[in-house]
Amino acid sequence: MARILITGGAGFIGSHLCDALLKLGHEVICMDNLLTGNSDNIAHLMGHPQFKFINYDVCNYIYIEGDLDAVLHFASPASPKDYLEFPIHTLKVGAFGTHKALGLAKTKAARFLLASTSEVYGDPLVNPQSEEYWGNVNPISPRGVYDEAKRFAEAITMAYHRYHGLDTRIVRIFNTFGPRMRPDDGRAVSNFIVQALRGVPLTVYGDGSQTRSFCYIDDMVSGIIKVLLKEADRTIEQRTNRDSFLYKNEELCTTKSIHDPINLGNPHELPVLDVARMVLELTGSQSRMEYKPLPADDPRVRRPDITKAKELLGWTPQVTMEEALQRTIDYFRKKLSLTGA
Ligand code: UDP
Numbered sequence: 001m002a003r004i005l006i007t008g009g010a011g012f013i014g015s016h017l018c019d020a021l022l023k024l025g026h027e028v029i030c031m032d033n034l035l036t037g038n039s040d041n042i043a044h045l046m047g048h049p050q051f052k053f054i055n056y057d058v059c060n061y062i063y064i065e066g067d068l069d070a071v072l073h074f075a076s077p078a079s080p081k082d083y084l085e086f087p088i089h090t091l092k093v094g095a096f097g098t099h100k101a102l103g104l105a106k107t108k109a110a111r112f113l114l115a116s117t118s119e120v121y122g123d124p125l126v127n128p129q130s131e132e133y134w135g136n137v138n139p140i141s142p143r144g145v146y147d148e149a150k151r152f153a154e155a156i157t158m159a160y161h162r163y164h165g166l167d168t169r170i171v172r173i174f175n176t177f178g179p180r181m182r183p184d185d186g187r188a189v190s191n192f193i194v195q196a197l198r199g200v201p202l203t204v205y206g207d208g209s210q211t212r213s214f215c216y217i218d219d220m221v222s223g224i225i226k227v228l229l230k231e232a233d234r235t236i237e238q239r240t241n242r243d244s245f246l247y248k249n250e251e252l253c254t255t256k257s258i259h260d261p262i263n264l265g266n267p268h269e270l271p272v273l274d275v276a277r278m279v280l281e282l283t284g285s286q287s288r289m290e291y292k293p294l295p296a297d298d299p300r301v302r303r304p305d306i307t308k309a310k311e312l313l314g315w316t317p318q319v320t321m322e323e324a325l326q327r328t329i330d331y332f333r334k335k336l337s338l339t340g341a
Contacts, residue, residue, distance in 0.1 A: 003027045003068050005110075007058045007101055008075030010037035012180050013115070013173070016221045017072060018042060022050055024225075029064065033057040035089060036077045041180050058097040068108040070228060073101040073153075074115040080143065080295060081186025087145040094149025095156075102160045102168075111167045113228050114157045116261060118174040119147045123299040128269075130305035131172070131261050141297040154261060161259055167232045169258060171224055174265025174304045178217030178324065179331035189214060189325070192276050193332045196285035206294030208273025213303045215266035216324035219317035223264040226313040230258045258312060265304035266317040282325050 004021055008014040009030030014037065018028050027050045030042055034055060045051045056062070058075050076093045077083045083090040098114065105112040121129045122137030137147045154170055161168040177189040185191075195202045276289060309315045319327075 001025050001027060002070060003029070003066065004070045004072065005029045005031060005064060005068055005104070006072045006074060007031045007097065008037060008073070008115070010034060010039055010042050010053070011074060011078070012041070012178075012182075012185075013176065013217070013220065013224075014072075014074040015041035015180055016178075016217050017074070017224060018045060018051065020221050020225060022048060026050070028052070029054065031056050031058060031062070032075065035086065036079070036082045038182065058100055059092045060100065062100050062104045064104065064108070068104070068110040070111040070113065071101050071105040071108075072113045072115070072228070073098055075101075076115070076149070077146070078117070079186045080146075083146040084142050087142070090145045091149045094146070094153045098153040098156055102156060102166070106160065106164055106166055111169070111228070111232075112157065112160070113169045113171065113224070114153055116154050116170050116172045117146070117150050118172055118263075118265065118302055118304065119143070120151050120154065120172060121299075121302075122147055123297055124301060127301045128267065128303040128305040129263070131263055131308055138297050142295075143297050167259070169227050169230075170261040171227050172261050172263045172304075173220065174215060174263065174302065175212045176215045176217055176220045176265070178328050180217075181328075183332065183335065188212065188272055188275060189279075189328065190332070192279040193283070193325075193329055194336065196279050196283040196287050197329070197332055197336055199285060199287055201288050201290035202276045202279070203292050204273055204276055204289050205292050205298065207291065208276065208289075209271050210294070210298060211269045211271050211301045211303065212275075213266050213269045214275070214321060214324070215264070215317055216319035216327070219266065219319055220264060223309060223313070223315045223317075226315050227258070227262055227264070230313060233257050233259055256308065256312065262309050262312070263304040263306055264309060264315075265306065266321075267304055267306055268321060269301070269303040270321070278321065278325060279329070282322070283329055
């Protein structure tokens, strides 16, 4: 049994990770300042003997009593709507929050896992995106606050790995959806489902031809846990030797290492308009489409190359888009009828 801290543990992905790790028999400390997370997501865990919630902003010095085996850093606004509303918070949690979480992991000699994002690829000039692609990010666009915060977070994580020999992992999470997304989260799938269920127009940005690849939450959680539990590289000492990491050495620079970023997402790519159509069909809604302006620097395409995750972890997503949408529709139907919204 391990003792694990999850920052952002009351968020969408964070709360599912709390559930999964408790189910595996671990002790979970969930830390969240509830800026975009929600205590409803972890209400069912309150009173669980292996679970503890701490309401705290991880941009400040983090103190945890006792040992820790792992720190999972998931705290951050993650929806474009949220990071446009909280641009400074987003930059701070990606920079200061990641620094504090790394410092804690170092003090406790704990494994560290960073939740990064497909946004590090920006509006990509290659499709699909493999981990070797460096991205095409506009640092001063409104989206830049999230993209650059996560790029900094990756850089400081690799620096702690190389300079301090910390056992770190970085997952680049592509679009993910499922139960516990907020109805007002602002993302495509949640917006379309909520709009369809309310019988109001589905807001398609641009002409809807931009593509995304959507992954169901259960698949994402299983991928993250595989990355977390994978044993450290035998080359970790060599990789963290300060004299040698400065030089390009085939062995040290291999991107096949568990300590280098790993894409997690569903490679099934489709235009956003097709998602809206599928939602209309599965809900039986009579809503129409309403076309709205495309947000600034909205990526034209996005699809993960998951070869590395397949080869290193034996992981591939299992849940089809139809099944994933159906489960999420069921969740929102219940949620909206409960809240009378
Ligand atoms: N989108 C849309 N209608 C909405 C919300 C989003 O057409 O109501 C589009 C958005 O412009 C983007 C895609 O759907 O092209 C996915 O957006 P989301 O916010 O889910 O995530 P992103 O991949 O942009 O981070």
